[in-house]
Amino acid sequence: VTIEDEVRTMLRTRASDVQPADDAWARIESRLGTSEVAARRQPRRVLAAVAVAAAVLVGAVVVGVSDDDAPTSVVTPVTVDDESLPPHLWAAPEGTSLDEAAAEFISARVREGDVPVTTESTFDGYATARVTGRGVETELAMRDVGGRWLVIAASSDLVPIHGPRYDGRAFAADVVAEIPGQLDLLVRAVDEGDSVEAFTGVFSGRVEPRQEVPVHHDRGNEPGIGLVAKLVAADGTIAYSEVWAAKEADPAVPTAAIVSLWPTTDAAGLDVLQQQAARGQRPDLLDPQLVARNYIDEFVRPGGVEVGELEPTIDPGTSWVGYQLAGGHGSVLLRRHGGERGIWYVTGATADIVEIVDVRAAVSAGALHVEVDVGLPATTVDVTAWVGGRGPVRQSAPAVSHTTPQAISIPGAQDATLLMVVVRDGDTVLGIAARHVG
Amino acid sequence: MMTAVWEEPLAELYRERYEPMVRLAYLLTGDRAAAEDLVQDAFVNVHRSWGRATNPSAYLRAAVVNASRSWGRRRSLELVRRPPAPEHPTLVSDELWDVLHTLPHRQRAAIVLRFYEDLPDARIAELLECREATVRTAIHRGLAKLRKEIEP
Numbered sequence: 001v002t003i004e005d006e007v008r009t010m011l012r013t014r015a016s017d018v019q020p021a022d023d024a025w026a027r028i029e030s031r032l033g034t035s036e037v038a039a040r041r042q043p044r045r046v047l048a049a050v051a052v053a054a055a056v057l058v059g060a061v062v063v064g065v066s067d068d069d070a071p072t073s074v075v076t077p078v079t080v081d082d083e084s085l086p087p088h089l090w091a092a093p094e095g096t097s098l099d100e101a102a103a104e105f106i107s108a109r110v111r112e113g114d115v116p117v118t119t120e121s122t123f124d125g126y127a128t129a130r131v132t133g134r135g136v137e138t139e140l141a142m143r144d145v146g147g148r149w150l151v152i153a154a155s156s157d158l159v160p161i162h163g164p165r166y167d168g169r170a171f172a173a174d175v176v177a178e179i180p181g182q183l184d185l186l187v188r189a190v191d192e193g194d195s196v197e198a199f200t201g202v203f204s205g206r207v208e209p210r211q212e213v214p215v216h217h218d219r220g221n222e223p224g225i226g227l228v229a230k231l232v233a234a235d236g237t238i239a240y241s242e243v244w245a246a247k248e249a250d251p252a253v254p255t256a257a258i259v260s261l262w263p264t265t266d267a268a269g270l271d272v273l274q275q276q277a278a279r280g281q282r283p284d285l286l287d288p289q290l291v292a293r294n295y296i297d298e299f300v301r302p303g304g305v306e307v308g309e310l311e312p313t314i315d316p317g318t319s320w321v322g323y324q325l326a327g328g329h330g331s332v333l334l335r336r337h338g339g340e341r342g343i344w345y346v347t348g349a350t351a352d353i354v355e356i357v358d359v360r361a362a363v364s365a366g367a368l369h370v371e372v373d374v375g376l377p378a379t380t381v382d383v384t385a386w387v388g389g390r391g392p393v394r395q396s397a398p399a400v401s402h403t404t405p406q407a408i409s410i411p412g413a414q415d416a417t418l419l420m421v422v423v424r425d426g427d428t429v430l431g432i433a434a435r436h437v438g
Numbered sequence: 439m440m441t442a443v444w445e446e447p448l449a450e451l452y453r454e455r456y457e458p459m460v461r462l463a464y465l466l467t468g469d470r471a472a473a474e475d476l477v478q479d480a481f482v483n484v485h486r487s488w489g490r491a492t493n494p495s496a497y498l499r500a501a502v503v504n505a506s507r508s509w510g511r512r513r514s515l516e517l518v519r520r521p522p523a524p525e526h527p528t529l530v531s532d533e534l535w536d537v538l539h540t541l542p543h544r545q546r547a548a549i550v551l552r553f554y555e556d557l558p559d560a561r562i563a564e565l566l567e568c569r570e571a572t573v574r575t576a577i578h579r580g581l582a583k584l585r586k587e588i589e590p
Binding site for chain 1: 448449452456457460461462464465470473474475478479481482485532534535538549550553554581584585588
């Protein structure tokens with residue numbers, strides 16, 4: 001008897017002992033059902049991932065559902081054992097390695113026991129851990145903080161959370177159950193002072209395939225809100241998604257340097273507006289001509305001013321449109337925030353009859369000195385300067401001459417970042433010029 | 439068992455190939471539960487690729503072999519942290535079997551595909567994504583190790 005013969009006999013003997021489970025086909029059918037759904041959901045999965053990433057980066061959102069008979073609350077010790085960590089990062093007690101942290105999170109949040117974790121990718125302190133099979137379907141977004149791996153968010157194609165957002169008063173999102181099962185949605189809030197996290201049930205019930213569950217949960221004065229979506233399928237598989245949304249800044253209340261004349265806001269405000277546009281809430285900001293017209297309506301003359309075509313520049317992120325005023329031709333300068341789907345905002349304006357010749361910050365005097373050249377007889381020169389996160393500082397002066405530049409001083413505007421000059425003849429706006437300072 | 443039109447071709451493949459593939463996966467992994475999981479995943483992959491795969495049966499076997507290799511990698515990582523669970527107690531201890539599963543994946547897979555599936559070198563080389571000479575080397579080295587371990 002050769003070794004080859006022995007091996008052949010051994011293999012056949014071992015193989016003959018294997019009898020597949022009776023429910024194998026049912027399991028395949030179940031997996032096919034979920035994989036079909038997952039395949040259909042790929043594009044939305046990407047969007048969901050982007051939304052989650054944006055929520056994490058910008059401080060956006062989480063879930064919320066309203067269901068009168070659902071609310072229940074569970075308060076547990078917070079899993080973040082380091083007070084220096086922000087509450088949307090969930091530390092695992094033994095999570096010094098990526099796999100361990102993922103396993104600890106699954107054990108604490110989803111299901112206890114041995115669940116296989118596959119690290120999909122790691123890059124620059126961030127990683128994705130895929131948890132699939134053995135009754136759990138989810139993907140964890142993770143981050144390395146000081147040598148400890150923390151979970152940032154969880155997402156499952158089977159129960160995606162779309163558009164989570166929290167404005168400081170209410171949380172809203174849309175949850176989709178891609179397969180039938182028992183769906184439970186819980187809003188998560190973290191009280192950092194008491195080191196506890198509270199889960200409030202906002203929806204609990206059976207759902208049909210592709211059923212959308214809108215979530216709206218009133219809750220104020222939180223730094224952020226989280227949403228947990230747990231869908232248990234007929235075969236016991238648990239699909240799990242969880243996201244955190246920090247309170248959105250109010251773009252109308254800028255706290256930093258103003259970078260946009262219209263909508264008048266700071267960089268963080270532009271980020272929020274971009275999120276809103278991505279959710280379909282601010283389609284006007286995706287139309288540069290409409291943005292220019294709105295700027296003119298607000299600062300120059302409400303209604304009646306037609307703007308021209310969008311004029312391209314070398315930089316695809318900038319453009320301008322022309323318009324006609326009583327004093328001649330004018331242009332509104334526009335910039336796009338982000339890429340092809342970025343919102344447009346106004347960064348400046350030019351006009352034939354007015355030019356900002358010079359701008360100097362007089363720190364010792366606590367003022368901004370502006371030199372303006374007015375090309376037509378006018379009655380008034382109005383100067384508006386935006387300083388940091390404060391409201392605009394305005395100075396109005398009589399138009400002295402249209403043959404020599406006119407100096408205007410604006411007290412308290414020495415740190416201004418944006419400046420706008422409007423030249424009037426009585427109530428008629430002749431021209432407008434605006435630019436960044438410095 | 440069959441419920442939908444789209445399932446019928448897959449069901450036919452299931453009837454013919456599910457059990458042989460579970461046995462193959464078991465020989466490659468040494469784990470019954472994992473073998474069934476891997477083969478069920480392979481059927482899902484076959485279904486997704488239906489229409490693109492010219493030979494679904496061959497595609498299925500390749501998927502099982504690849505999945506077994508991936509499973510082995512994951513398993514080796516898990517074993518670093520956790521001792522292996524005792525293998526099914528209904529089978530008697532088999533020294534040859536035990537040694538087979540200490541072999542590197544390529545050697546073990548080459549031996550299983552040659553002596554259980556009776557595949558030629560060229561086909562094994564395709565499945566293992568290597569040259570035929572590498573297949574012959576893997577089988578030679580694997581058998582040598584088995585022979586050495588079981589000889590008194």
